[in-house]
Amino acid sequence: MGYICDFCGDQRSMVYCRSDAACLCLSCDRNVHSANALSRRHSRTLLCERCNSQPASVRCTEEKVSLCQNCDWMGHGNSTSASSHKRQTINCYSGCPSASELSSIWSFVLDIPSAGESACEQEMGLMSISENSAEKAWASSENASGSARVNDMASIDKPSPWACSSSVLELNSAAQVLDQPVGSANVALPKSFCPGTKGPGLYEDDDLYQDLNMDEMDLNLENYDELFGVTLNNSEELFENGGIDSLFGTKNMSGADSNCQGAVAVEGLSVGVVNAMQPACSNGASADSIMSNKTEPILCFTAKQAHSNLSFSGVTGESSAGDHQDCGASSMLLMGEPPWCPPCQENSIQSTNRNDAVMRYMEKKKTRKFEKRVRYASRKARADVRKRVKGRFIKAGDAYDYDPLNQTRSC
């Protein structure tokens, strides 16, 4: 309790930035993430008040404490009395909301210091960012929807195809009460979605989707033979032979059991992503960037499945979102029709989507590489705004040819 901010090292950290893998106080959160248009896209959420190292995914209204998925399970999964606690999902935000705005979303957080003015307005006044296109986009977006975006939670709750692309500061509903016990709760997967993916209608009645988000699937394709005893030289062969269909039961999906198997397989390999869940469309990035966002791994499964079927060996308490930043997160399989989706009458469309998905998957896999973990968010923040000449840092005041803040060149 009371861990200090990674940036200033002074204030108590309250929010967790997945992109930076950093715990920040509210002040530094605003400072760091108002630096430029890219940093403003960083998705943040409250810090787990129990372990103080992982992003909180739920708020236990009974205990009045924000918990990451692991702590949530530890606290609620084993106790029959505690498992009935009502919990709220804690969703991510991006941009640089003011304290009052944060208070409105996280009404349960009482100690957010009040700010006299909009943080964005305040910070932007100090910034030297010129009016580039991104900035204009921000401004226009802010003007267009304004504070209503923050306050109008009810409207956000109703998924809109444009929810992801149009909302710069998307503060999804923080009041999605989870009445289900842990064992069956899909802890932190709001039914938000992005353009390019199937709409909510597809998912709502799909038990498979409720329990398993396959975004991380492709990362494990190389190891399918180990997992399933299926010998495949590579994933191309897997696709060509319809192997993925047989692996995931597309052709003979029989319900929960196969669902569980798939989930276990995925979780077993990408278990490190467990604590890095977040709403798929929690920031203002375009749908495309979200779908290919390596730094925002998405994996959702039930806590019950995780603990009853999974071995967590090899996962240490030191694991953090940064460790899993690029677990090869690919949403490619979700683009278009998912391979395990039962056949429907729109076979031609499905086939096209599938082919597209396969092609995108192959392209993604081709370009995929594991990113390093950022150890010091403060250093990253400085490097992100440092001027360069041919990629090299320059002395302060020297002529530069690249300014990350302005995306312009001085010569």
Place this chain on the structure above:
DNA sequence: GGCGAAAATGCAGCCACATAGAATT
């Protein structure tokens, strides 16, 4: 199939500077 050229890919190194941590006073 073997060969060479071209294209694609991977990766180390460079830069300035704030800062963590060790060493010294």
Place this chain on the structure above:
DNA sequence: TAAATTCTATGTGGCTGCATTTTCG
């Protein structure tokens, strides 16, 4: 022994150049 000061090593991202691998004729 603790505090203050000094010194050294480290890490950060974009770009370049070189080495290696792949593709093509």
